[in-house]
Amino acid sequence: xxxxxxxxxxxxxxxxxxxxxxxxxxxxxxxxxxxxxxxxxxxxxxxxxxxxxxxxxxxxxxxxxxxxxxxxxxxxxxxxxxxxxxxxxxxxxxxxxxxxxxxxxxxxxxxxxxxxxxxxxxxxxxxxxxxxxxxxxxxxxxxxxxxxxxxxxxxxxxxxxxxxxxxxxxxxxxxxxxxxxxxxxxxxxxxxxxxxxxxxxxxxxxxxxxxxxxxxxxxxxxxxxxxxxxxxxxxxxxxxxxxxxxxxxxxxxxxxxxxxxxxxxxxxxxxxxxxxxxxxxxxx
Amino acid sequence: xxxxxxxxxxxxxxxxxxxxxxxxxxxxxxxxxxxxxxxxxxxxxxxxxxxxxxxxxxxxxxxxxxxxxxxxxxxxxxxxxxxxxxxxxxxxxxxxxxxxxxxxxxxxxxxxxxxxxxxxxxxxxxxxxxxxxxxxxxxxxxxxxxxxxxxxxxxxxxxxxxxxxxxxxxxxxxxxxxxxxxxxxxxxxxxxxxxxxxxxxxxxxxxxxxxxxxxxxxxxxxxxxxxxxxxxxxxxxxxxxxxxxxxxxxxxxxxxxxxxxxxxxxxxxxxxxxxxxxxxxxxxxxxxxxxxxxxxxxxxxxxxxxxxxxxxxxxxxxxxxxxxxxxxxxxxxxxxxxxxxxxxxxxxxxxxxxxxxxxxxxxxxxxxxxx
Numbered sequence: 001x002x003x004x005x006x007x008x009x010x011x012x013x014x015x016x017x018x019x020x021x022x023x024x025x026x027x028x029x030x031x032x033x034x035x036x037x038x039x040x041x042x043x044x045x046x047x048x049x050x051x052x053x054x055x056x057x058x059x060x061x062x063x064x065x066x067x068x069x070x071x072x073x074x075x076x077x078x079x080x081x082x083x084x085x086x087x088x089x090x091x092x093x094x095x096x097x098x099x100x101x102x103x104x105x106x107x108x109x110x111x112x113x114x115x116x117x118x119x120x121x122x123x124x125x126x127x128x129x130x131x132x133x134x135x136x137x138x139x140x141x142x143x144x145x146x147x148x149x150x151x152x153x154x155x156x157x158x159x160x161x162x163x164x165x166x167x168x169x170x171x172x173x174x175x176x177x178x179x180x181x182x183x184x185x186x187x188x189x190x191x192x193x194x195x196x197x198x199x200x201x202x203x204x205x206x207x208x209x210x211x212x213x214x215x216x217x218x219x220x221x222x223x224x225x226x227x228x229x230x231x232x233x234x235x236x237x238x239x240x241x242x243x244x245x246x247x248x249x250x251x252x253x254x255x256x257x258x259x260x261x262x263x264x265x266x267x268x269x270x271x272x273x274x275x276x277x278x279x280x281x282x283x284x
Numbered sequence: 285x286x287x288x289x290x291x292x293x294x295x296x297x298x299x300x301x302x303x304x305x306x307x308x309x310x311x312x313x314x315x316x317x318x319x320x321x322x323x324x325x326x327x328x329x330x331x332x333x334x335x336x337x338x339x340x341x342x343x344x345x346x347x348x349x350x351x352x353x354x355x356x357x358x359x360x361x362x363x364x365x366x367x368x369x370x371x372x373x374x375x376x377x378x379x380x381x382x383x384x385x386x387x388x389x390x391x392x393x394x395x396x397x398x399x400x401x402x403x404x405x406x407x408x409x410x411x412x413x414x415x416x417x418x419x420x421x422x423x424x425x426x427x428x429x430x431x432x433x434x435x436x437x438x439x440x441x442x443x444x445x446x447x448x449x450x451x452x453x454x455x456x457x458x459x460x461x462x463x464x465x466x467x468x469x470x471x472x473x474x475x476x477x478x479x480x481x482x483x484x485x486x487x488x489x490x491x492x493x494x495x496x497x498x499x500x501x502x503x504x505x506x507x508x509x510x511x512x513x514x515x516x517x518x519x520x521x522x523x524x525x526x527x528x529x530x531x532x533x534x535x536x537x538x539x540x541x542x543x544x545x546x547x548x549x550x551x552x553x554x555x556x557x558x559x560x561x562x563x564x565x566x567x568x569x570x571x572x573x574x575x576x577x578x579x580x581x582x583x584x585x586x587x588x589x590x591x592x593x594x595x596x597x598x599x600x601x602x603x604x605x606x607x608x609x610x611x612x613x614x615x616x617x618x619x620x621x622x623x624x625x626x627x628x629x630x631x632x633x634x635x636x637x638x639x640x641x642x643x644x645x646x647x648x649x650x651x652x653x654x655x
Contacts, residue, residue, distance in 0.1 A: 050505050051504065051505070052501060052504055052505070054650075054651055072507050072508070072509060073507060074507075075505055075506055075507040075508075076507045078505065080502075080505040082498065082501065082502065084498055085498075086497055086498030086499050086501060086502045087497070087499070087502070088293075088297065088497065088499055089497060090297055090300045090301065091293075091296070091297070099289065099293050100502070100506060102285070102286065102289040103286055103289070103290075103503070103506035103507060103508040104506060104507045105507050106507075140502075143502070147506075147507075
């Protein structure tokens with residue numbers, strides 16, 4: 001669905017690249033996570049793929065269209081939800097969706113259905129300018145589905161949403177993906193990437209450091225740990241032990257034999273911990 | 285169809301916006317000025333200060349000629365205060381000017397200097413050469429052409445006059461059409477200001493509002509073209525300009541203007557100024573950043589309006605500013621028997637320049653959508 005080969009982009013064309021020799025492919029029906037801290041090159045790559053930035057160097061194919069010679073009909077197949085909400089504040093939620101559906105040449109979804117889907121069903125006749133930040137974000141998200149996209153670009157889709165709404169949004173993404181929609185998810189939130197993505201790419205300073213599935217990454221880089229809380233000399237002590245190292249295993253056995261255990265559970269390495277391990281950088 | 289939907293959306297948005305009401309307010313102000321403040325005819329008699337230094341018989345000859353042209357055929361003595369000194373002068377009022385006759389040169393110069401737009405003249409009988417000598421006292425800012433005119437106006441040698449005259453451009457100032465009165469004459473410059481200049485400013489404001497809301501990016505990832513987005517803005521401005529201009533023109537001019545020609549000129553010139561507004565807004569992110577550029581262009585475009593009201597100031601370079609032809613074109617459309625060829629040629633020029641600027645704006649917007 002997406003093919004990116006040898007992508008370079010310099011904003012000032014001064015040899016300093018915002019993205020540097022980026023290569024990846026996204027298969028049809030996949031949820032692909034693009035993970036990196038702010039300024040890593042995530043938005044630049046996404047903007048080039050969606051035609052918002054002109055392709056300077058490299059080959060980019062999106063939904064079968066060469067981005068070098070972008071054709072408007074490509075946008076009938078793609079949907080884009082922006083990180084910053086961008087709706088007409090002087091128009092109502094419904095008017096916003098009504099207007100955008102007229103800009104596509106394919107069958108579009110009913111604005112009211114989309115508003116219901118994102119929990120704004122009863123807010124259709126309210127001006128978007130009167131919406132909270134989270135409501136505007138949901139409206140932007142709803143708009144990205146108006147043309148039934150087969151390729152869906154999502155830029156931080158749960159940012160600024162309360163946990164229950166964020167969970168609803170994640171459910172919508174899963175449901176759309178099950179229908180066959182390919183999702184390109186740009187985020188610095190490792191939890192959403194971990195929950196949703198089939199594969200993730202780690203990008204730092206314009207370079208892709210690795211691409212793999214979250215499961216494989218955890219197997220490869222993660223270390224299974226057991227966290228134990230026990231009572232020792234009247235105090236609560238908390239310690240972590242590796243389930244692989246013999247020394248740790250013996251220590252854990254000793255503690256179980258000698259002390260009163262309060263809590264004990266296994267803990268996997270998070271995607272963020274793996275990201276830090278691989279790139280030496282945090283995601284924030 | 286996408287352009288049509290975008291246009292309808294823009295109309296709806298503009299009717300809900302601050303700038304639309306600003307344009308309406310400007311229209312109302314101009315209409316009130318034209319209907320209630322600017323008179324049909326202004327007293328445009330200019331003051332001339334004259335002194336005769338010649339034998340009594342010769343002076344009487346001159347005064348008799350002036351008297352013949354005086355409205356009531358007689359003079360009146362009036363008092364003029366110059367630098368705390370009150371002097372009596374003889375005043376003759378003709379159809380075109382007010383002639384003040386002075387007794388001495390010092391008072392003549394002082395009076396001319398105190399009354400900035402006026403001209404002083406001392407007419408002397410030159411005994412040695414047996415002819416009259418004319419000394420003109422000008423304010424100093426008069427155009428070269430006017431000064432040259434004073435230099436040759438009394439040349440008696442016909443051949444010399446013809447020789448000098450050949451070096452001047454002769455412009456037909458009056459043809460078959462009726463003269464516009466003061467109020468009508470103010471209309472072309474005012475509607476140019478209301479339409480084109482306000483349009484340039486307002487379209488830039490609309491774009492910056494969209495940039496602030498990020499909706500241009502959202503539009504760019506639809507199956508619609510950026511040019512449709514830009515053209516819908518320009519069409520909205522063309523519509524608003526046409527409506528507000530007719531709100532001014534109809535009550536002031538009635539049925540006199542050639543409306544079809546005016547409509548063509550309005551649409552093409554509004555398209556031109558919108559395209560310039562689009563080009564400017566493609567270089568900046570917000571109104572504050574673009575203030576210098578927008579006001580620079582607006583001031584440049586206002587210069588032909590100043591020239592229009594001061595005919596003696598007519599530098600050649602002003603004709604390179606397109607608004608010059610817009611004002612003249614509007615003038616032709618409101619005149620009886622106006623020159624419609626001029627209007628159509630001007631409209632074609634505005635359309636062509638508008639297309640060039642529009643294509644450039646489209647190129648720039650496509651290139652910088654994510655910035």
